[in-house]
Amino acid sequence: MKPLLLLTFLLSLGLAASTYYFYSGKKAEGFRADSLAAAADSLGTELGSLRIQNAGLAAALDTQATRLSREKEAEINRLKETYDTLVEDMKGEIAEGQIKITRLADRLSVTMVDRILFPSGEAEISPQGVKVLGRVGQVLKKTEGKVIRVEGHTDNVAISDRLRDKFPTNWELSTTRASNVVRFLQDKVGIDPVRLRAVGLSEYHPVASNATARGRSQNRRIEIALLPETSAAGEE
Numbered sequence: 001m002k003p004l005l006l007l008t009f010l011l012s013l014g015l016a017a018s019t020y021y022f023y024s025g026k027k028a029e030g031f032r033a034d035s036l037a038a039a040a041d042s043l044g045t046e047l048g049s050l051r052i053q054n055a056g057l058a059a060a061l062d063t064q065a066t067r068l069s070r071e072k073e074a075e076i077n078r079l080k081e082t083y084d085t086l087v088e089d090m091k092g093e094i095a096e097g098q099i100k101i102t103r104l105a106d107r108l109s110v111t112m113v114d115r116i117l118f119p120s121g122e123a124e125i126s127p128q129g130v131k132v133l134g135r136v137g138q139v140l141k142k143t144e145g146k147v148i149r150v151e152g153h154t155d156n157v158a159i160s161d162r163l164r165d166k167f168p169t170n171w172e173l174s175t176t177r178a179s180n181v182v183r184f185l186q187d188k189v190g191i192d193p194v195r196l197r198a199v200g201l202s203e204y205h206p207v208a209s210n211a212t213a214r215g216r217s218q219n220r221r222i223e224i225a226l227l228p229e230t231s232a233a234g235e236e
Helices: 003-089 091-095 127-141 170-189 213-219 229-235
Strands: 099-104 107-113 146-153 196-200 221-228
Touching (some): 003 091, 091 099, 127 221, 221 229
Antiparallel strands (some): 107 221, 146 221
16 A cells, blocks of 8 residues: 555544544533433432421421420319319318428429328328328329329437337338328229339438427428329339
8 A cells, every 4th residue: 555545544544533432422421411410300309308208207296296285284284273172172281280282393292291190100090190191092093194102201210119129210110101101092092003102211301400399290291292104104
């Protein structure tokens, strides 16, 4: 082949190859662009779906929060009715300083000095105590969704020699008193025992100074607490 013809052939071959690679590259770039566009469309669709799901979850949470708020408000209102009933029924004992009733949000407490329920140094409920505890129990029995926790408390005076065989320490005295109140509420008032708790706390949770007779009298007490079921479950 003549040199001129050979050169022309080689130039034509090179031009053809360049043209092929140019158009092949353009085609590949177009394919990649199409793929990226499709991926972007897919992500956009998924994002829109997630936004719809998020809006649905937010609406559901708002609905649940509103329902729980209304339920809590209703619970507090019912507890206030219980408080008002107890205050009215026990106004004589309250005036004499024998009973104290307190309410805080969804909790209610009835505190009774020991002398209204028990003879000195004893754990058996007195006839007077039976009447008082029966009235309190009938009101508490009507409550719903509440645990009734009975706490026995004493002063810091040691158990006398006469009673030490029965109650070696104030632990035994406070626990036995709380247990007897719980048993009364179950057997005589008819409160579901699943709702009841008996706790003896001895002398270690005073509400007044044990340095005076008046203070010791305040510390010797039974506290009946009306608690939400969830709070009571956490204490077990």
